[in-house]
Amino acid sequence: MTRVLVVEDEPALARALAITLRAHRYDVAVANDGRAALDLSANWHPDLVVLDLGLPDLDGMDVLRAIRGWSAVPVVVLSARQTSDDKVEALDTGADDYVSKPFAMDELLARLRAAVRHTPTGDGPPVVVTATFTVDLALRKVTRDGAEVRLTPTEWHMLELLARDVGKVVGRRELLTELRGPDLATQTHYLRVYLAQLRRKLEPDPTHPRHLVTVPGVGYRLVP
Protein backbone atom coordinates (compact mmCIF):
# COMPACT_ATOMS: atom_id res chain seq x y z
CA MET A 1 0.00 0.00 0.00
CA THR A 2 1.25 3.45 -0.84
CA ARG A 3 2.37 5.36 2.22
CA VAL A 4 1.46 9.04 2.26
CA LEU A 5 2.78 11.55 4.76
CA VAL A 6 0.46 14.53 5.15
CA VAL A 7 2.12 17.62 6.59
CA GLU A 8 -0.68 19.97 7.56
CA ASP A 9 -1.15 22.08 10.67
CA GLU A 10 -4.78 23.00 10.18
CA PRO A 11 -6.69 20.21 11.97
CA ALA A 12 -9.80 20.34 9.82
CA LEU A 13 -7.95 20.04 6.55
CA ALA A 14 -5.59 17.44 7.96
CA ARG A 15 -8.51 15.28 9.01
CA ALA A 16 -10.28 15.71 5.69
CA LEU A 17 -7.15 14.74 3.79
CA ALA A 18 -6.47 11.73 5.97
CA ILE A 19 -10.03 10.46 5.66
CA THR A 20 -10.17 10.94 1.91
CA LEU A 21 -6.77 9.35 1.34
CA ARG A 22 -7.57 6.37 3.54
CA ALA A 23 -10.81 5.93 1.62
CA HIS A 24 -8.68 5.67 -1.50
CA ARG A 25 -6.58 2.88 -0.03
CA TYR A 26 -3.59 4.93 1.02
CA ASP A 27 -1.62 4.34 4.19
CA VAL A 28 -1.62 7.76 5.84
CA ALA A 29 0.44 9.45 8.53
CA VAL A 30 -0.14 13.06 9.61
CA ALA A 31 2.44 15.55 10.85
CA ASN A 32 1.18 18.74 12.49
CA ASP A 33 4.42 20.66 12.33
CA GLY A 34 7.84 20.72 10.70
CA ARG A 35 9.61 18.70 13.36
CA ALA A 36 7.17 15.83 13.09
CA ALA A 37 7.37 16.08 9.30
CA LEU A 38 11.12 15.62 9.26
CA ASP A 39 10.94 12.87 11.82
CA LEU A 40 8.30 10.90 9.96
CA SER A 41 9.80 11.42 6.54
CA ALA A 42 13.08 10.05 7.87
CA ASN A 43 11.81 7.10 9.86
CA TRP A 44 8.47 6.13 8.39
CA HIS A 45 9.68 5.99 4.78
CA PRO A 46 6.66 7.45 3.00
CA ASP A 47 6.22 6.89 -0.72
CA LEU A 48 4.72 10.33 -1.12
CA VAL A 49 4.61 13.56 0.88
CA VAL A 50 1.83 16.14 0.82
CA LEU A 51 3.38 19.27 2.25
CA ASP A 52 1.50 22.39 3.30
CA LEU A 53 3.89 25.32 3.25
CA GLY A 54 2.18 27.16 6.11
CA LEU A 55 3.53 25.58 9.26
CA PRO A 56 3.67 26.84 12.86
CA ASP A 57 7.31 26.12 13.69
CA LEU A 58 9.43 25.82 10.57
CA ASP A 59 9.18 27.35 7.13
CA GLY A 60 7.66 24.84 4.76
CA MET A 61 10.41 25.51 2.26
CA ASP A 62 13.02 24.53 4.82
CA VAL A 63 11.18 21.28 5.40
CA LEU A 64 11.20 20.65 1.67
CA ARG A 65 14.89 21.42 1.46
CA ALA A 66 15.66 19.12 4.36
CA ILE A 67 13.73 16.24 2.85
CA ARG A 68 15.40 16.76 -0.51
CA GLY A 69 18.72 16.68 1.27
CA TRP A 70 18.54 12.96 1.72
CA SER A 71 15.52 11.59 -0.08
CA ALA A 72 13.98 11.62 -3.54
CA VAL A 73 10.46 10.87 -2.35
CA PRO A 74 7.81 12.69 -4.42
CA VAL A 75 6.59 15.84 -2.68
CA VAL A 76 3.37 17.64 -3.60
CA VAL A 77 3.25 21.12 -2.14
CA LEU A 78 0.01 22.59 -0.87
CA SER A 79 -0.20 26.33 -0.33
CA ALA A 80 -2.51 29.28 0.01
CA ARG A 81 -0.03 31.46 -1.83
CA GLN A 82 -0.86 31.79 -5.49
CA THR A 83 1.88 34.00 -6.88
CA SER A 84 4.01 32.35 -9.51
CA ASP A 85 7.17 33.25 -7.59
CA ASP A 86 6.20 30.96 -4.77
CA LYS A 87 5.41 28.17 -7.19
CA VAL A 88 8.70 28.60 -9.01
CA GLU A 89 10.68 28.54 -5.79
CA ALA A 90 8.96 25.44 -4.48
CA LEU A 91 9.21 23.55 -7.76
CA ASP A 92 12.86 24.44 -8.21
CA THR A 93 13.62 23.38 -4.66
CA GLY A 94 12.51 19.92 -5.58
CA ALA A 95 8.74 19.78 -5.25
CA ASP A 96 7.09 17.53 -7.80
CA ASP A 97 3.88 19.53 -7.99
CA TYR A 98 2.29 22.63 -6.52
CA VAL A 99 -1.41 22.89 -5.72
CA SER A 100 -2.96 26.19 -4.66
CA LYS A 101 -5.71 26.38 -2.07
CA PRO A 102 -8.58 26.12 -2.43
CA PHE A 103 -8.39 23.01 -4.55
CA ALA A 104 -10.68 20.30 -5.81
CA MET A 105 -10.10 17.07 -3.98
CA ASP A 106 -10.30 14.87 -7.05
CA GLU A 107 -7.75 17.01 -8.81
CA LEU A 108 -5.40 16.69 -5.86
CA LEU A 109 -5.86 12.95 -5.89
CA ALA A 110 -5.06 12.80 -9.60
CA ARG A 111 -1.94 14.88 -9.03
CA LEU A 112 -0.91 12.56 -6.23
CA ARG A 113 -1.31 9.58 -8.52
CA ALA A 114 0.79 11.33 -11.12
CA ALA A 115 3.45 12.15 -8.54
CA VAL A 116 3.62 8.59 -7.29
CA ARG A 117 4.24 7.46 -10.85
CA HIS A 118 7.40 9.52 -10.80
CA THR A 119 9.10 7.66 -8.02
CA PRO A 120 12.32 6.45 -9.60
CA THR A 121 11.67 2.92 -8.49
CA GLY A 122 8.02 2.96 -9.40
CA ASP A 123 8.46 1.83 -12.99
CA GLY A 124 10.32 -1.35 -12.18
CA PRO A 125 8.81 -4.43 -10.61
CA PRO A 126 8.09 -3.77 -6.93
CA VAL A 127 9.33 -7.25 -6.10
CA VAL A 128 12.86 -8.58 -6.41
CA VAL A 129 13.36 -12.29 -6.78
CA THR A 130 16.60 -14.16 -6.24
CA ALA A 131 17.37 -17.85 -6.19
CA THR A 132 16.90 -18.16 -2.43
CA PHE A 133 14.78 -15.25 -1.24
CA THR A 134 12.20 -12.73 -2.41
CA VAL A 135 11.93 -9.06 -1.51
CA ASP A 136 8.56 -7.33 -1.83
CA LEU A 137 9.08 -3.58 -1.64
CA ALA A 138 5.38 -2.77 -1.63
CA LEU A 139 4.41 -5.20 1.10
CA ARG A 140 7.66 -4.59 3.00
CA LYS A 141 8.13 -8.31 3.35
CA VAL A 142 10.90 -10.72 2.54
CA THR A 143 10.36 -14.45 2.22
CA ARG A 144 12.82 -17.30 2.08
CA ASP A 145 11.77 -20.79 1.00
CA GLY A 146 8.18 -19.66 1.27
CA ALA A 147 8.50 -18.59 4.89
CA GLU A 148 8.61 -14.97 5.93
CA VAL A 149 11.87 -13.72 7.38
CA ARG A 150 11.84 -11.37 10.34
CA LEU A 151 14.00 -8.29 9.76
CA THR A 152 14.73 -5.45 12.13
CA PRO A 153 13.90 -1.94 10.86
CA THR A 154 17.53 -1.18 10.06
CA GLU A 155 18.04 -4.46 8.29
CA TRP A 156 14.97 -3.86 6.18
CA HIS A 157 15.94 -0.31 5.40
CA MET A 158 19.29 -1.49 4.17
CA LEU A 159 17.84 -4.30 2.09
CA GLU A 160 15.32 -1.87 0.64
CA LEU A 161 18.05 0.47 -0.52
CA LEU A 162 19.84 -2.39 -2.22
CA ALA A 163 16.67 -3.80 -3.75
CA ARG A 164 15.65 -0.39 -5.08
CA ASP A 165 18.59 -0.55 -7.44
CA VAL A 166 18.87 -4.24 -8.18
CA GLY A 167 22.10 -5.15 -9.89
CA LYS A 168 23.55 -1.71 -9.42
CA VAL A 169 26.21 -0.92 -6.88
CA VAL A 170 25.00 1.23 -4.01
CA GLY A 171 27.84 3.32 -2.62
CA ARG A 172 28.77 3.17 1.03
CA ARG A 173 28.27 6.88 1.45
CA GLU A 174 24.88 6.64 -0.17
CA LEU A 175 23.84 3.85 2.14
CA LEU A 176 25.11 5.56 5.25
CA THR A 177 23.53 8.87 4.33
CA GLU A 178 20.18 7.15 4.06
CA LEU A 179 20.63 5.05 7.16
CA ARG A 180 22.29 7.41 9.59
CA GLY A 181 22.46 10.84 8.01
CA PRO A 182 25.11 12.73 6.05
CA ASP A 183 27.34 13.37 9.05
CA LEU A 184 28.15 9.74 9.80
CA ALA A 185 28.76 8.80 6.18
CA THR A 186 32.24 7.49 6.97
CA GLN A 187 31.35 4.81 9.50
CA THR A 188 31.71 1.97 7.04
CA HIS A 189 32.04 -0.50 9.86
CA TYR A 190 28.35 -0.02 10.56
CA LEU A 191 27.53 -1.34 7.13
CA ARG A 192 29.63 -4.46 7.55
CA VAL A 193 27.82 -5.47 10.71
CA TYR A 194 24.36 -5.17 9.22
CA LEU A 195 25.35 -6.68 5.90
CA ALA A 196 26.59 -9.67 7.86
CA GLN A 197 23.26 -9.90 9.67
CA LEU A 198 21.36 -9.73 6.39
CA ARG A 199 23.57 -12.41 4.91
CA ARG A 200 23.05 -14.60 7.97
CA LYS A 201 19.32 -14.33 7.50
CA LEU A 202 19.11 -14.51 3.73
CA GLU A 203 22.12 -16.19 2.19
CA PRO A 204 22.33 -19.98 1.98
CA ASP A 205 26.04 -19.79 2.77
CA PRO A 206 26.70 -16.50 4.59
CA THR A 207 30.45 -16.82 4.23
CA HIS A 208 30.18 -17.06 0.44
CA PRO A 209 27.42 -14.62 -0.43
CA ARG A 210 25.78 -15.00 -3.83
CA HIS A 211 23.28 -12.16 -3.75
CA LEU A 212 24.45 -9.65 -1.16
CA VAL A 213 27.77 -8.98 -2.80
CA THR A 214 30.38 -6.54 -1.59
CA VAL A 215 32.25 -4.32 -4.03
CA PRO A 216 35.52 -3.59 -2.24
CA GLY A 217 36.17 0.04 -1.53
CA VAL A 218 32.88 1.14 -3.04
CA GLY A 219 29.77 -0.40 -1.59
CA TYR A 220 27.40 -3.32 -1.98
CA ARG A 221 25.05 -4.68 -4.59
CA LEU A 222 22.09 -7.05 -4.74
CA VAL A 223 22.30 -9.51 -7.62
CA PRO A 224 19.26 -11.58 -8.68
Next chain:
Amino acid sequence: MTRVLVVEDEPALARALAITLRAHRYDVAVANDGRAALDLSANWHPDLVVLDLGLPDLDGMDVLRAIRGWSAVPVVVLSARQTSDDKVEALDTGADDYVSKPFAMDELLARLRAAVRHTPTGDGPPVVVTATFTVDLALRKVTRDGAEVRLTPTEWHMLELLARDVGKVVGRRELLTELRGPDLATQTHYLRVYLAQLRRKLEPDPTHPRHLVTVPGVGYRLVP
Protein backbone atom coordinates in the same frame (compact mmCIF):
# COMPACT_ATOMS: atom_id res chain seq x y z
CA MET B 1 20.67 20.06 -24.53
CA THR B 2 17.16 19.16 -23.47
CA ARG B 3 14.84 18.58 -26.41
CA VAL B 4 11.32 19.94 -26.01
CA LEU B 5 8.45 19.20 -28.36
CA VAL B 6 5.79 21.90 -28.29
CA VAL B 7 2.39 20.78 -29.56
CA GLU B 8 0.34 23.93 -30.08
CA ASP B 9 -1.94 24.96 -32.93
CA GLU B 10 -2.32 28.61 -32.06
CA PRO B 11 0.53 30.31 -33.95
CA ALA B 12 1.02 33.20 -31.55
CA LEU B 13 1.33 31.01 -28.48
CA ALA B 14 3.48 28.49 -30.32
CA ARG B 15 5.91 31.20 -31.32
CA ALA B 16 6.01 32.69 -27.84
CA LEU B 17 6.70 29.30 -26.29
CA ALA B 18 9.40 28.47 -28.81
CA ILE B 19 11.17 31.77 -28.32
CA THR B 20 11.03 31.61 -24.54
CA LEU B 21 12.18 28.02 -24.39
CA ARG B 22 15.04 28.61 -26.78
CA ALA B 23 16.08 31.60 -24.67
CA HIS B 24 16.32 29.16 -21.77
CA ARG B 25 18.68 26.87 -23.66
CA TYR B 26 16.17 24.27 -24.76
CA ASP B 27 16.21 22.58 -28.12
CA VAL B 28 12.70 23.17 -29.43
CA ALA B 29 10.52 21.62 -32.12
CA VAL B 30 6.95 22.75 -32.80
CA ALA B 31 4.03 20.63 -34.01
CA ASN B 32 0.93 22.45 -35.20
CA ASP B 33 -1.40 19.48 -35.16
CA GLY B 34 -1.81 15.97 -33.85
CA ARG B 35 -0.26 14.21 -36.81
CA ALA B 36 2.94 16.24 -36.60
CA ALA B 37 2.98 15.70 -32.83
CA LEU B 38 2.91 11.93 -33.17
CA ASP B 39 5.45 12.03 -35.96
CA LEU B 40 7.90 14.19 -34.08
CA SER B 41 7.48 12.45 -30.76
CA ALA B 42 8.27 9.15 -32.45
CA ASN B 43 11.19 10.22 -34.63
CA TRP B 44 12.72 13.26 -32.96
CA HIS B 45 12.98 11.67 -29.50
CA PRO B 46 12.15 14.68 -27.35
CA ASP B 47 13.08 14.70 -23.66
CA LEU B 48 9.90 16.58 -22.82
CA VAL B 49 6.55 17.28 -24.48
CA VAL B 50 4.37 20.36 -23.94
CA LEU B 51 0.96 19.35 -25.20
CA ASP B 52 -1.96 21.69 -25.82
CA LEU B 53 -5.17 19.70 -25.70
CA GLY B 54 -7.00 21.91 -28.20
CA LEU B 55 -5.92 20.66 -31.60
CA PRO B 56 -7.52 21.01 -35.05
CA ASP B 57 -7.35 17.41 -36.24
CA LEU B 58 -7.03 14.98 -33.34
CA ASP B 59 -8.20 15.11 -29.76
CA GLY B 60 -5.34 16.05 -27.52
CA MET B 61 -6.15 13.20 -25.20
CA ASP B 62 -5.74 10.75 -28.07
CA VAL B 63 -2.33 12.21 -28.77
CA LEU B 64 -1.40 11.76 -25.14
CA ARG B 65 -2.64 8.17 -25.16
CA ALA B 66 -0.70 7.43 -28.34
CA ILE B 67 2.53 8.84 -26.96
CA ARG B 68 2.10 6.90 -23.74
CA GLY B 69 1.65 3.81 -25.86
CA TRP B 70 5.33 3.65 -26.67
CA SER B 71 7.15 6.26 -24.65
CA ALA B 72 7.58 7.38 -21.06
CA VAL B 73 8.70 10.87 -21.99
CA PRO B 74 7.41 13.52 -19.55
CA VAL B 75 4.32 15.29 -20.89
CA VAL B 76 3.06 18.59 -19.54
CA VAL B 77 -0.49 19.29 -20.67
CA LEU B 78 -1.64 22.80 -21.54
CA SER B 79 -5.33 23.51 -21.72
CA ALA B 80 -7.99 26.21 -21.63
CA ARG B 81 -10.35 23.86 -19.81
CA GLN B 82 -10.26 24.40 -16.08
CA THR B 83 -12.69 21.85 -14.73
CA SER B 84 -11.15 19.31 -12.45
CA ASP B 85 -12.60 16.46 -14.50
CA ASP B 86 -10.44 17.40 -17.42
CA LYS B 87 -7.39 17.60 -15.22
CA VAL B 88 -8.09 14.25 -13.62
CA GLU B 89 -8.56 12.58 -16.97
CA ALA B 90 -5.36 14.00 -18.43
CA LEU B 91 -3.27 13.22 -15.36
CA ASP B 92 -4.60 9.69 -15.12
CA THR B 93 -3.96 9.12 -18.80
CA GLY B 94 -0.31 9.68 -18.12
CA ALA B 95 0.31 13.41 -18.16
CA ASP B 96 2.98 14.52 -15.70
CA ASP B 97 1.44 17.92 -15.08
CA TYR B 98 -1.52 20.02 -16.12
CA VAL B 99 -1.35 23.77 -16.59
CA SER B 100 -4.48 25.83 -17.21
CA LYS B 101 -4.51 28.80 -19.56
CA PRO B 102 -3.86 31.56 -19.01
CA PHE B 103 -0.64 30.78 -17.19
CA ALA B 104 2.45 32.61 -15.99
CA MET B 105 5.42 31.79 -18.15
CA ASP B 106 7.88 31.42 -15.31
CA GLU B 107 5.57 29.00 -13.56
CA LEU B 108 5.32 26.91 -16.70
CA LEU B 109 9.10 26.91 -16.98
CA ALA B 110 9.43 25.75 -13.38
CA ARG B 111 6.94 22.97 -14.00
CA LEU B 112 8.86 21.91 -17.08
CA ARG B 113 12.04 21.75 -15.05
CA ALA B 114 10.26 19.66 -12.44
CA ALA B 115 8.89 17.35 -15.12
CA VAL B 116 12.24 16.88 -16.80
CA ARG B 117 13.77 15.91 -13.44
CA HIS B 118 11.63 12.80 -13.54
CA THR B 119 13.37 11.28 -16.53
CA PRO B 120 15.70 8.64 -15.19
CA THR B 121 19.24 9.06 -16.62
CA GLY B 122 18.45 9.21 -20.28
CA ASP B 123 21.86 10.58 -21.24
CA GLY B 124 24.77 8.87 -22.86
CA PRO B 125 25.49 5.24 -23.63
CA PRO B 126 26.27 3.69 -20.26
CA VAL B 127 27.70 0.52 -21.79
CA VAL B 128 30.80 -0.03 -23.91
CA VAL B 129 31.09 -3.21 -25.94
CA THR B 130 34.24 -4.73 -27.39
CA ALA B 131 34.87 -8.04 -29.08
CA THR B 132 35.84 -9.83 -25.89
CA PHE B 133 34.41 -7.86 -22.98
CA THR B 134 31.73 -5.30 -22.14
CA VAL B 135 31.87 -2.44 -19.68
CA ASP B 136 28.69 -1.22 -18.01
CA LEU B 137 29.33 2.16 -16.43
CA ALA B 138 25.95 2.40 -14.73
CA LEU B 139 26.01 -1.05 -13.14
CA ARG B 140 29.73 -0.74 -12.46
CA LYS B 141 30.23 -4.16 -13.92
CA VAL B 142 32.45 -5.66 -16.57
CA THR B 143 31.74 -9.03 -18.13
CA ARG B 144 33.94 -11.25 -20.27
CA ASP B 145 32.46 -14.15 -22.23
CA GLY B 146 29.29 -13.69 -20.25
CA ALA B 147 31.01 -14.09 -16.89
CA GLU B 148 31.55 -11.18 -14.56
CA VAL B 149 35.12 -10.09 -14.00
CA ARG B 150 36.28 -8.99 -10.57
CA LEU B 151 38.14 -5.69 -10.65
CA THR B 152 39.83 -3.87 -7.81
CA PRO B 153 38.76 -0.26 -7.16
CA THR B 154 41.82 1.17 -8.90
CA GLU B 155 41.48 -1.13 -11.85
CA TRP B 156 37.87 -0.16 -12.27
CA HIS B 157 38.59 3.51 -11.87
CA MET B 158 41.15 3.33 -14.62
CA LEU B 159 38.91 1.35 -16.94
CA GLU B 160 36.11 3.78 -16.25
CA LEU B 161 38.25 6.71 -17.33
CA LEU B 162 39.14 4.94 -20.56
CA ALA B 163 35.59 3.81 -21.23
CA ARG B 164 34.22 7.28 -20.67
CA ASP B 165 36.03 8.38 -23.80
CA VAL B 166 35.91 5.28 -25.96
CA GLY B 167 38.22 5.40 -28.94
CA LYS B 168 39.84 8.59 -27.80
CA VAL B 169 43.30 8.77 -26.29
CA VAL B 170 43.37 9.55 -22.58
CA GLY B 171 46.58 11.31 -21.60
CA ARG B 172 48.84 9.95 -18.89
CA ARG B 173 48.67 13.14 -16.89
CA GLU B 174 44.89 13.09 -17.09
CA LEU B 175 44.76 9.53 -15.87
CA LEU B 176 47.19 10.08 -13.04
CA THR B 177 45.51 13.27 -11.93
CA GLU B 178 42.25 11.38 -11.58
CA LEU B 179 43.80 8.34 -9.96
CA ARG B 180 46.37 9.79 -7.61
CA GLY B 181 46.03 13.55 -7.64
CA PRO B 182 47.75 16.37 -9.51
CA ASP B 183 50.99 16.10 -7.54
CA LEU B 184 51.91 12.61 -8.64
CA ALA B 185 51.04 13.13 -12.29
CA THR B 186 54.51 12.04 -13.42
CA GLN B 187 54.55 8.51 -12.04
CA THR B 188 53.89 6.85 -15.35
CA HIS B 189 55.15 3.56 -14.02
CA TYR B 190 52.03 3.35 -11.91
CA LEU B 191 49.92 3.34 -15.05
CA ARG B 192 51.91 0.55 -16.66
CA VAL B 193 51.38 -1.75 -13.72
CA TYR B 194 47.63 -1.33 -13.62
CA LEU B 195 47.22 -1.37 -17.38
CA ALA B 196 49.01 -4.71 -17.33
CA GLN B 197 46.60 -5.99 -14.69
CA LEU B 198 43.63 -4.84 -16.70
CA ARG B 199 45.00 -6.51 -19.81
CA ARG B 200 45.62 -9.71 -17.91
CA LYS B 201 42.01 -9.74 -16.80
CA LEU B 202 40.36 -8.54 -19.99
CA GLU B 203 42.52 -9.17 -23.04
CA PRO B 204 42.51 -12.57 -24.77
CA ASP B 205 46.25 -12.24 -25.33
CA PRO B 206 47.64 -9.80 -22.75
CA THR B 207 50.97 -9.49 -24.54
CA HIS B 208 49.28 -8.35 -27.74
CA PRO B 209 46.49 -6.08 -26.55
CA ARG B 210 43.68 -5.38 -28.99
CA HIS B 211 41.46 -3.10 -26.92
CA LEU B 212 43.62 -1.58 -24.18
CA VAL B 213 46.08 0.04 -26.53
CA THR B 214 49.17 1.99 -25.62
CA VAL B 215 49.92 5.28 -27.34
CA PRO B 216 53.65 5.70 -26.67
CA GLY B 217 54.62 8.88 -24.93
CA VAL B 218 51.02 10.06 -24.67
CA GLY B 219 48.67 7.74 -22.88
CA TYR B 220 46.24 4.90 -23.46
CA ARG B 221 43.00 4.32 -25.28
CA LEU B 222 40.17 1.83 -25.34
CA VAL B 223 39.15 0.66 -28.82
CA PRO B 224 35.90 -1.24 -29.38
Next chain:
DNA sequence: CGAGGGCGTCAGGGTTCCGTCAGGACGGGT
Protein backbone atom coordinates in the same frame (compact mmCIF):
# COMPACT_ATOMS: atom_id res chain seq x y z
C1' DC C 1 78.29 -0.89 -30.87
C1' DG C 2 76.91 0.94 -26.40
C1' DA C 3 73.90 4.06 -23.79
C1' DG C 4 69.48 5.53 -22.56
C1' DG C 5 64.65 6.03 -22.23
C1' DG C 6 60.00 4.13 -22.59
C1' DC C 7 57.39 0.03 -21.81
C1' DG C 8 55.88 -4.38 -19.73
C1' DT C 9 56.34 -7.98 -16.09
C1' DC C 10 57.04 -9.90 -11.57
C1' DA C 11 57.32 -9.93 -6.66
C1' DG C 12 56.91 -8.38 -1.89
C1' DG C 13 56.15 -5.20 2.29
C1' DG C 14 53.04 -2.16 4.33
C1' DT C 15 48.59 -0.74 4.69
C1' DT C 16 43.81 -0.68 4.18
C1' DC C 17 39.62 -3.06 4.06
C1' DC C 18 36.38 -6.68 5.20
C1' DG C 19 33.97 -10.03 8.11
C1' DT C 20 32.99 -11.79 12.70
C1' DC C 21 32.25 -12.00 17.59
C1' DA C 22 31.12 -9.83 21.72
C1' DG C 23 29.16 -6.59 24.90
C1' DG C 24 27.19 -2.17 26.63
C1' DA C 25 23.37 1.38 25.82
C1' DC C 26 18.82 2.37 24.88
C1' DG C 27 13.80 1.87 24.63
C1' DG C 28 9.22 -0.32 24.46
C1' DG C 29 6.30 -3.64 26.14
C1' DT C 30 4.74 -6.70 30.05
Next chain:
DNA sequence: ACCCGTCCTGACGGAACCCTGACGCCCTCG
Protein backbone atom coordinates in the same frame (compact mmCIF):
# COMPACT_ATOMS: atom_id res chain seq x y z
C1' DA D 1 10.90 -2.60 37.69
C1' DC D 2 12.26 -6.14 34.65
C1' DC D 3 13.13 -8.28 30.29
C1' DC D 4 13.91 -8.60 25.60
C1' DG D 5 14.94 -6.97 21.13
C1' DT D 6 17.47 -3.76 18.69
C1' DC D 7 21.16 -0.49 17.90
C1' DC D 8 25.76 0.70 17.90
C1' DT D 9 30.82 0.48 18.94
C1' DG D 10 35.12 -1.87 19.86
C1' DA D 11 38.68 -5.37 19.01
C1' DC D 12 40.89 -8.73 16.11
C1' DG D 13 42.28 -12.18 12.45
C1' DG D 14 42.66 -12.63 7.80
C1' DA D 15 42.42 -11.35 3.18
C1' DA D 16 42.79 -8.10 -0.53
C1' DC D 17 44.81 -4.33 -2.24
C1' DC D 18 48.13 -0.42 -3.20
C1' DC D 19 52.39 0.93 -4.33
C1' DT D 20 57.26 0.65 -5.14
C1' DG D 21 61.39 -1.40 -6.59
C1' DA D 22 64.06 -4.42 -9.67
C1' DC D 23 64.68 -6.53 -14.05
C1' DG D 24 64.41 -7.56 -19.15
C1' DC D 25 62.94 -6.06 -23.62
C1' DC D 26 62.76 -3.11 -27.69
C1' DC D 27 63.65 0.90 -30.11
C1' DT D 28 66.31 5.18 -30.92
C1' DC D 29 70.09 7.85 -31.00
C1' DG D 30 74.80 9.10 -30.24
